[in-house]
Amino acid sequence: MRKRDLAQVMAIEQEVFPEPWSRKVFVSELAQRRGREYRVGKVARAVVGYFGLMLVEDEAHVSTIAVASSFQHQGIATLFMLESVRLARENGVKRVTLEVAVSNERAMSLYRRFGFAPVGVRKGYYQATGEDAYLMVVEGVDTPAYATRMAGIIGELRSAK
Numbered sequence: 464m465r466k467r468d469l470a471q472v473m474a475i476e477q478e479v480f481p482e483p484w485s486r487k488v489f490v491s492e493l494a495q496r497r498g499r500e501y502r503v504g505k506v507a508r509a510v511v512g513y514f515g516l517m518l519v520e521d522e523a524h525v526s527t528i529a530v531a532s533s534f535q536h537q538g539i540a541t542l543f544m545l546e547s548v549r550l551a552r553e554n555g556v557k558r559v560t561l562e563v564a565v566s567n568e569r570a571m572s573l574y575r576r577f578g579f580a581p582v583g584v585r586k587g588y589y590q591a592t593g594e595d596a597y598l599m600v601v602e603g604v605d606t607p608a609y610a611t612r613m614a615g616i617i618g619e620l621r622s623a624k
């Protein structure tokens with residue numbers, strides 16, 4: 464993700480999130496020289512989605528993940544999650560965390576596929592809606608067993624084509 468992508472990123476952000484990040488937040492995240500990985504997915508040069516990772520020592524946090532509604536249900540977020548855990552492994556990460564709204568069944572089923580499980584509730588995490596969030600965690604992303612899980616997901620994506 465580059466500053467020049469932000470107009471398209473903001474359009475998706477405002478389309479899909481009830482509590483969108485401001486452009487300022489993205490600019491500040493992109494300005495961090497260490498410990499951040501923000502990527503966009505493009506189709507025919509247009510941004511169709513993006514994700515962000517914060518990396519601190521052996522832990523990574525998925526700070527955001529979104530796909531434009533007209534490009535959803537095609538496996539793009541699954542590719543983003545594959546890339547997130549690949550980047551996490553490349554950076555020596557053992558554990559990946561994220562927050563998800565308790566009503567966001569689709570996102571949760573995506574995360575469960577990657578081994579995430581809820582470990583706690585953050586009460587009223589989303590200010591705009593007052594909704595609670597689950598804190599979800601997957602441990603052992605650095606292990607051979609996790610590489611096997613990733614290979615399984617890649618295989619399923621290929622056979623679904």
Ligand SMILES: CC(C)(COP(=O)(O)OP(=O)(O)OC[C@H]1O[C@@H](n2cnc3c(N)ncnc32)[C@H](O)[C@@H]1OP(=O)(O)O)[C@@H](O)C(=O)NCCC(=O)NCCS
Nearest residue numbers: 479528529530535536537538539540541563570572573576
């Ligand atoms: C959540 C979101 C990122 C998903 O994006 P997407 O590109 O549509 O996701 P994918 O196509 O990779 O879909 C995940 C699919 O994998 C499915 N899936 C989960 N586990 C699976 C498994 N073991 N085998 C096969 N499919 C599986 C999910 O049910 C979902 O299927 P669906 O398309 O029929 O709904 C997107 O809906 C979005 O941007 N939502 C708004 C923003 C948001 O909520 N972000 C998450 C904040 S925590």
